[in-house]
Amino acid sequence: MEFGLLGAVEVRDRGESVEIGHVRQRSVLVALLMEEGRPVPVDRLLDRVWGERAPLRARETLYGYVSKLRKLLELDIERSPAGYHLTVDPAQVDLFRFRAFVRDRDFDAALGLWRGQALDGLESPWFDALRESLHAERVAAELDRNDVALADGRHAALLPSLRQLAGERQLDERLAAQLMLALHRSGNDAEALRHYEIVRHRLADELGVDPSKPLQDMHQRILNGSVEERAAGPRQLPAPHPWFTGRTGELAALGSAGTVVITAIGGTGGIGKTALALHWAHRHLAEFPDGQLYVNLRGFDPSAGPTPPETVLREFLEALGEETIPAGLDARAARYRSVVAGRRMLVLLDNARSTEQVVPLLPGSDATVLVTSRLKLAGLVAAHGARSVSLDVLNPADAREFLVARLGAERVAAEPEVVADLVSWCGGLPLALSIVAARAAMEPDFPLAAFAGELREQPLDALDAGEIGTNLRTVFSWSVAALSEEAARAFGLLGTVGTADVSLAAAAALLDRAVARARMVLRELENAHLVHQHVPGRYRMHDLVGLYAADLPADAGTRLADFYAATARAAALAQEPHKPLPEHESGHTLVFESNAAVMAWFDAEHACLVTEQRQALERGAFDVAWMIGRTLNNYHLRRGRTFDDVEAWLAALRAAEAMGEESKQATAHMCLGADYVELGQSALGHQHFERSLELFARNDDPVAHGAAHRSIAWAAEFEGDLEKALEHSVLGLEKFRVAGSEVREAESLNEVGWRYACLGRYAEARTFCEEAMLLNTKLGHVEGIAATLDSLAHIARHDDRHADAITHYGEALALYRELDNSAELAKVLEHLGDVHAEAGEDERAREHRERALELYREQGRDAEAAALAARI
Template structure:
């Protein structure tokens, strides 16, 4: 409901006129409205409506009018001993809006509310006085507006209305001064001086008074040709109000120091990151640095309801604000005139929501002004060609996001549910728009616990971040950015939403899009430029979590392209590390290849998190071949990096996949690897359950090599648990199986392990024979990792034979080979052993050096028991420890 008093009385319900009844009923409504919620005694109300012409039974008539108004307009008109009270919101009454706008300085908007004489048609002495009072308020606002227009240099446009006003108010000296100044600045001094004489005579003839001193001073200055009187440079003040709940951004605010051109951009590609809020907050903090004014325009670069504002239209607005009356035609002419007017003036120009560099360049005023440009794009051309500084916005830090909610909702409400607030901040992921929507919804429901909103965010994040209006709906805000993309980039955006990993590499995206890497890079660059994607390290890309959820909504299942890429590339990397271990084929047209161990290990390092996530996704969608392949290919990498817990996770996933596939050989492999991992983690009972199941499955398969691998794993577990005799027994059984299978690489590895266990039992002659045979076979096969393990064993044997120089030499050779294949787990073990031998030979300084390196690797790999043993040795500068082997 809206009430109009600045003209004929009007009441509108959702824009439609409502018949309020006859004049006296309207008078009752207005007499109550103007009190802004204050009670009006009945006698005073009667006097306002009828004056001295109140009818008989006036009180009963008044009660009837009030009753009808209640029913007709559904108004809450209260009656109390103090009188009648009508309360409506200030913005429902045009009179109250007028006064508020005048206080804010929005004079044109305020005066635009007037439709004629105030409360026109209502008759009584009180209404006549009210009308005269409101007319005085209107005139005062008009005169204030004239002062602003004169200060802005709009004297020529003001002359017609000033002449009419002066004729209507011949004794108003303020009007006279305004007309004289406008005439003087228009080059019409003669008319200005004649008007002064007219006013002087009328004041003398009718009032017997002289003009006031200010008017006389103006007259003398015009006579004297005072140049300062003619000079005016409009000072535009176009900045919107500062954001009321701004928090954080200290570094970004510091980066926006004048002078110069600064470009505010956004990381993560979202609208809603707070670009405009930052620009306006900074601008209001630095108003004193721009004494000549501020220009602002919303360029509507990503507005769904309008095309981007053309520079020609913006230049017209800016030129008018700068006092230009004759606006030139054409973009170039307007831009030249704009630069001329801005030269030498300290003005701030805020170009908000730009679509492109081309839209911005004509609006750059030259070196004297400071320009802030906000955009969802990076505007690289502005940086490259115009020296703009780029200030990139990321999401708010956790503390700043919490502070934002405290400012919006109150510290007490936030403190009452600290865990829930942490969840809200986490789900909003520092995105200011998301925080604003949550805070607004919570503010509108002050009695609801914040847990209600947190639960909605957990269940349906994007739905919960919809406040029901354009601009407060996260989906719509994101959609404006996506709408600006090419078709290919929009499709890529949707497909990237299906990637369930924290980030993704360029080759992986190429596989997902089924495009060459070079073309993929260009598509990703478009998404980066739109801030829908971030290349956070070279060659790796990520999305803000909420952007990713939105992207996932846009695209159906991307199929198996990405899963096939990861599985096929992981297979290629695993075969590079262990070419002797056969793996089933897995096809992908985008699979990578690797030149050496270092390249394969580097790929596993970079993609480890993605591979783990991809396996989980593969299990969820029934891609069991992919899930098993990823688990199998990560095994050797995990061993080399000492990542036993991760190995358990992927092998449990691989076991689920193998069971779903009904493949007993795959199941057996998963069981014996899980057995090894669990024993290493100190869960021997669980480990042996997996070993027993593995042996059972391998026995049924008749696969000697696989059966040998199970015995080999059980040998390692027995040694780890301190049962060396049992370990040797399983080692000999594994050697027998590998020889029966004709797998020479496995035979070489088993010969070394048999030799090692002979050595652990003190049978050094047998140990040396087995290890030397293993070394010959490794060299024949070119099995680098096998040779490194055997050298470690030969070094141990040599040290016990008293051949310390041989032992040191063997350890150094083993160390070089492990580094060659990037096996940091065994590198740590060899460094530990080398330190033992050096200490035994009395070389304590170098021993400590090797132990220190071993300790760094143990700690990095989470091998707590080995690390503790080294710490003890470093403390005593002696002792020896032998870590378990695999």
């Protein structure tokens, strides 16, 4: 079965066209396909298919369409609490094949898939926007193909199509530069220069602008006979802000790349630092032929600390093509300086917290660096020769031009005095101007005087005194006053959230509304530019908006904390139903149908959970703090996030101590002991183990006591004391048998067998592991089965039963993928690679080892990564 979206929507079965029904039924199919297997909530499907023109009983109609698609195409369209989802192989969908070909730089194959206008015949606002986005992808691929062809010297063959495209897209400056280059290389400089003049006049007449710097540079290089090509480097700059205006003096102060080493652009939040930096950078792109690096350093993120330079250096080195990233800040900084040396590059470090955060990211004398920060960063100026360019508010003329760019010259010119008042009240702050302009743009038929009249009702004394923060309060209060009562209440409640963003489900819990209703309320806030849906289903506020909202009176109660605690509990139980957890109630608890859904939720919500745990501890909600720390444990293990696990358990331990619950304290000590041993802090780890055993012994809980022995056994093995590891494994097994805990018994049987294998006693090892497999299988304990398969594979390998070893490892891999346990997946991949290597199957061995190495690096497991890299 093949699905065609790059033209009229079609389905083919073994090459034969399949009837898929009328336009709305085709729309449902495409809306599901576009999510690539992710669930689509019913409300979102309705919005995509009909927009605001949904018929009566639209849900029943939708259900009918889904049912017909299932029957017509024999598709497995599943429904869950998260919505409908359709999983197909990406290779079956021409759009996904197109994107894969683009990623592989096979542009001819990619563009050959297009049959006309994408999604031809589908009509709704969502499909219109999607069609426009897909068209932009096609144009980008065409331009990239042209670059590749020109780099390969195929300018003569490319000329006819370039001429045709230039006629169709007469204002596309990148295309114009490509045509000029092809003409130049074909010996036709005169036509190239004539085309430049045509484009220059057209840009001036239609848009009132000059050609871009890259196009001007191409013109000048043809005149000078100095055209040259350079290898492409990273291109990480975000798009420039579409309504950037003014800042002539600041742009001049920034100068050019040839003279600027570092520029610290200071100014308060919302003043337009990033907009200025990006505008300057895009105007000077041609001066950085070796690439541009960009990072948001999150220096003033209210929910988390600044991004560590060591993390940024890893990302930069990977973007620069480095395959092996050294450990440690100094080593990474040195490698970074070496790689960048001699390259003409731009490095944009956005939202820096301090000079200390920036200094390791300075590449040397060859690259240009732009730094934005709310602080002056005097250390950069004093010690590193940075030029400081501080931003003030926009002058009245530039502020008016901003409104012209946003609202149109005709509308602004019709009410000059009102516009002057709006500019004055906004105090020239770009963020305030954006809010005013957005409100006016949402009501295009209203005179601007109507908005000025609403704003006039608010006191402007503080604005007259030049207090920008107070001016923002005035503008924000005006925006909030225009909201419905429900949306205004929601805005105040969102101000109580201490996280960087919030999911739709969490917002629904906070507002105590159904998800569909919460989405509508958030959409009203989005339209007022008070929140931003930065990725589908997740919302955040600009930091100044958030500060304003936080000052509003709002009683959020414990709804959000209860949502996180109860949903984290449900997620943990879905992963490990055999591990009991105390009850925690919430009317908005999510339900999880699979391990993949659990891991996806923890991935998305990890930062929010950590923040909520910290806040719960601070306000004395110790049950929430404990629950979040406990439920994150298995997730951290599966993702290999040991440092995060330590922080979560330390907070949980403080909560358990505050509650006076010794069993919970013992569990925290036990898990901290294992974490600290893994991190190389054995002495501290064993202190926690000893305290754990002491507390467990007081309440005579054999299951808990057995768990402590298991952890000590793991730590002993990690430290190389296999005899001690076996001893505590056996003690743990005995405790679980006494307690009648079959799941724990099955896990311990495998661990005893594994430690016998580590000691070279393979016959005994196999006996215990086969008993473990029988019990795990009886219980349906998938994680236990996967771990036991890994042990049996190891035993088979050392018994010279290579076929059995490969089979067992393969089965373990499948189960760990099902569980989304990337930590164990990496280890099994490495072991499987070793077995293939021993069998002389070098290609397969390298494939598995390289994937394991990739996972180790993603998880920050530097020691394992280094050891494996040395062997590959």
